[in-house]
Amino acid sequence: MSKFVLSGYRKLSLLALVSALAFLISGCSVSSLSEKIFGKSNAEAKLPAEFVHIDQQAVDAAITSMIRDAKKSIWVEQYELDRKDLLDLLVSKAKQGVEVKVLLDQSPKSAKATYDYLKGNSVGVQYYPTQKGQFDKVKLLAIDSSRALIAGNDWATSASINHDAALELNGKSAWKTAWVFARDWKFATTIDLNLAETSLPDDNVLLSTNANIQSQVTTQMQGVKNSIQIELNQFTFPAELINLLADAAAGGKKVQVILDSAQQKTNQSTIDKLKSSGAQVRQYPADDKHKLAAHFALFDDRVTILGSANWTRSSFVQNHELAVTVPSKAITAKLAAVFNADWEKSKEVEKPAPKPTK
Numbered sequence: 001m002s003k004f005v006l007s008g009y010r011k012l013s014l015l016a017l018v019s020a021l022a023f024l025i026s027g028c029s030v031s032s033l034s035e036k037i038f039g040k041s042n043a044e045a046k047l048p049a050e051f052v053h054i055d056q057q058a059v060d061a062a063i064t065s066m067i068r069d070a071k072k073s074i075w076v077e078q079y080e081l082d083r084k085d086l087l088d089l090l091v092s093k094a095k096q097g098v099e100v101k102v103l104l105d106q107s108p109k110s111a112k113a114t115y116d117y118l119k120g121n122s123v124g125v126q127y128y129p130t131q132k133g134q135f136d137k138v139k140l141l142a143i144d145s146s147r148a149l150i151a152g153n154d155w156a157t158s159a160s161i162n163h164d165a166a167l168e169l170n171g172k173s174a175w176k177t178a179w180v181f182a183r184d185w186k187f188a189t190t191i192d193l194n195l196a197e198t199s200l201p202d203d204n205v206l207l208s209t210n211a212n213i214q215s216q217v218t219t220q221m222q223g224v225k226n227s228i229q230i231e232l233n234q235f236t237f238p239a240e241l242i243n244l245l246a247d248a249a250a251g252g253k254k255v256q257v258i259l260d261s262a263q264q265k266t267n268q269s270t271i272d273k274l275k276s277s278g279a280q281v282r283q284y285p286a287d288d289k290h291k292l293a294a295h296f297a298l299f300d301d302r303v304t305i306l307g308s309a310n311w312t313r314s315s316f317v318q319n320h321e322l323a324v325t326v327p328s329k330a331i332t333a334k335l336a337a338v339f340n341a342d343w344e345k346s347k348e349v350e351k352p353a354p355k356p357t358k
Helices: 002-007 014-025 032-038 055-069 084-095 111-120 172-189 211-222 239-250 261-277 313-318 329-345
Strands: 052-054 073-078 099-104 124-127 140-143 147-151 165-169 206-209 227-231 254-260 280-284 296-299 303-307 322-326
Touching: 052 055, 052 329, 055 084, 055 140, 055 147, 055 165, 073 084, 073 172, 084 099, 084 111, 099 111, 099 172, 111 124, 124 172, 140 172, 147 172, 147 322, 165 172, 165 322, 165 329, 172 206, 172 322, 206 211, 211 239, 211 296, 211 303, 211 313, 211 322, 227 239, 227 329, 239 254, 239 261, 254 261, 254 329, 261 280, 280 329, 296 329, 303 329
Parallel strands: 073 099, 099 124, 227 254, 254 280
Antiparallel strands: 052 165, 073 140, 140 147, 147 165, 206 322, 227 296, 296 303, 303 322
16 A cells, blocks of 8 residues: 555645545554554553653753664654754764664755755755645654654754643554654655564554544544643634534533634634633733644543644645544643643733724
8 A cells, every 4th residue: 555655646636645645544444554553542541641741941851862862763753953952963873873864844944954964964864755835744753663752843943932742652652653754754765664563562542644633633522521621823624623612612511722822813713713602712822922832632631632733724634744642641631730831821812903994
């Protein structure tokens, strides 16, 4: 199946390509390969709460520790990567004989300089192939195919003050993350990284990409009994999710949504729909100085979905995105504490001032 997708890559339209990819990586029973890679378990995820990392200091500590501990391979996929400290650390590990490979989106202004710097220092680097209007927004770090980090923020200087949430993985889901990178590397280069099977224990974490993230969100939302907490930069799509959330609030469930204050114009239609249904909506931060780069949702204090994707058409239909579904009371409780603190820091949504009449 993957050979078919690869050989037909340039022939497919954007939507057809997305559909093919969604089919390949979905958790549906129609694909034995995707079941084997991504799993279907709803059992409690075996991750400690300390695997949740919030904001630059904590996320940086996890990134640098993991890279320094790497013995065999370091695989990185980022939309934007221009942090000199992290680039130098990758180059240093490559010089020590560790296999370092990096996938970049070629859209950011820093992309060429980063590409040239890594290439000039014997680091394997490629642009992930994109069609017009499509971006690689995946943010992953895979170490030795046995440890991984999934985040919402880029490794970019401009993103250092953003509010981020990241999750560390060390069971089978870490190997699944490496599998995502290996598949993307093959799309970009036609080179198979020959990722070996894993003996890591199944930690019951489900990986999803692209349209399958929307499917996971829908599934969790449909099963909610008491509460939903959502923290996103943008929430504009699809209408199905907005309606499900509005229906949950109208039906008496506690629905709280935090969106980025700089994106009010973009989010206004969703805000209006949710507030009219009884959902609570606030904007972060109250001081307008930081960007909300955390992308997570909490369902009934038992399930977390976290990753790179906003809930927008571009995230679910066009871009390449990655998220994890984590059925864990411990992880969800840790992120609920983050959400509640952010809620207190956020401001009530005010109607935008009307445009002056001429």
